[in-house]
Amino acid sequence: MTGFDALPVAPLHRLTLDWLRPFGVELAVLRLDLIDPLISGNKWFKLLEHLRLAQQAGAPGVISLGGAHSNHLHALAAAGKRFGFATAGLLRGHPQDTPTVRDLQAYGMHLHWLGYADYRARHQTGFWLPWQQRYPGWHCVPEGGGGSLGAKGCALIVTQAKQQLAKVGWSDYDGWWLAAGTGTTLAGLVLAERGEHRVHGALAVPAGHGVPEQVEALAGRNGYHLYDASRGGFAKVDEALLAFIDASEAESAVPLEPLYTGKALMALRDQVEAGAFAPGTRLIFLHSGGLQGRRGFV
Numbered sequence: 001m002t003g004f005d006a007l008p009v010a011p012l013h014r015l016t017l018d019w020l021r022p023f024g025v026e027l028a029v030l031r032l033d034l035i036d037p038l039i040s041g042n043k044w045f046k047l048l049e050h051l052r053l054a055q056q057a058g059a060p061g062v063i064s065l066g067g068a069h070s071n072h073l074h075a076l077a078a079a080g081k082r083f084g085f086a087t088a089g090l091l092r093g094h095p096q097d098t099p100t101v102r103d104l105q106a107y108g109m110h111l112h113w114l115g116y117a118d119y120r121a122r123h124q125t126g127f128w129l130p131w132q133q134r135y136p137g138w139h140c141v142p143e144g145g146g147g148s149l150g151a152k153g154c155a156l157i158v159t160q161a162k163q164q165l166a167k168v169g170w171s172d173y174d175g176w177w178l179a180a181g182t183g184t185t186l187a188g189l190v191l192a193e194r195g196e197h198r199v200h201g202a203l204a205v206p207a208g209h210g211v212p213e214q215v216e217a218l219a220g221r222n223g224y225h226l227y228d229a230s231r232g233g234f235a236k237v238d239e240a241l242l243a244f245i246d247a248s249e250a251e252s253a254v255p256l257e258p259l260y261t262g263k264a265l266m267a268l269r270d271q272v273e274a275g276a277f278a279p280g281t282r283l284i285f286l287h288s289g290g291l292q293g294r295r296g297f298v
């Protein structure tokens with residue numbers, strides 16, 4: 001269980017789109033979807049500190065939970081395969097055959113389907129006990145890799161972007177734009193930036209899911225702003241969104257998925273067109289990955 005630091009850096013490149021031009025807003029995209037052929041996205045960065053802990057503790061494997069399209073379980077299983085450690089996944093609901101589940105199996109992850117009631121108990125004390133007995137000494141990662149360890153790992157995202165500014169012809173930038181689900185990744189960027197650059201979070205889940213509270217608990221109140229980008233619900237997809245994704249992909253050749261990155265970029269367009277950013281503003285759009293999960297939707 002070594003070699004985590006050998007993964008390549010996520011490439012940063014300019015992203016020019018027709019709707020940016022009239023407003024003079026400049027965009028670069030940090031491609032977390034391109035860090036590795038197997039491992040992709042922000043979920044890798046959220047796992048990093050967990051894997052370091054597991055390594056230090058000499059854990060024989062790592063166990064976590066998620067749904068049948070989970071980008072998080074996919075990143076964990078792929079990391080296990082890539083770096084040679086055992087993984088187990090506790091899945092929500094009843095056995096399903098999805099492209100994600102097939103990958104988890106191919107990467108050698110032990111799968112356990114919990115049904116819905118047992119899965120709902122995942123935040124209760126004692127939930128992990130039977131699994132710790134079944135997999136003695138294994139490191140347990142909370143759903144989605146959330147929490148302060150997950151946020152801490154995301155500091156590397158900021159480092160990787162800063163290393164590549166010259167490549168896109170920038171000496172500095174004004175802020176980040178990224179999709180937020182639990183807000184863990186966003187909190188990690190806020191903590192790493194220490195107020196130097198503003199972090200704009202496009203919420204993929206509607207109000208009432210406690211995301212602002214979670215972000216505040218991890219990163220305080222300052223240095224970021226949250227926008228509703230959920231378009232009526234998490235995983236709700238509409239024609240305008242799909243048309244926007246098609247047009248963006250055709251123009252930029254950057255692949256997007258509808259749940260996070262597509263919604264985030266569309267919310268950015270809406271803000272740019274509403275005049276939220278002064279001409280000359282330079283933003284880094286974080287491509288948080290998720291393309292593997294898209295096979296289950298479109």
Ligand SMILES: *Cc1c(COP(=O)(O)O)cnc(C)c1O
Binds near residue numbers: 042144180182185289
């Ligand atoms: C999980 C995920 C997010 C959300 O990350 P959080 O840290 O939960 O806010 C964004 N984009 C993609 C592609 C994801 O898989």
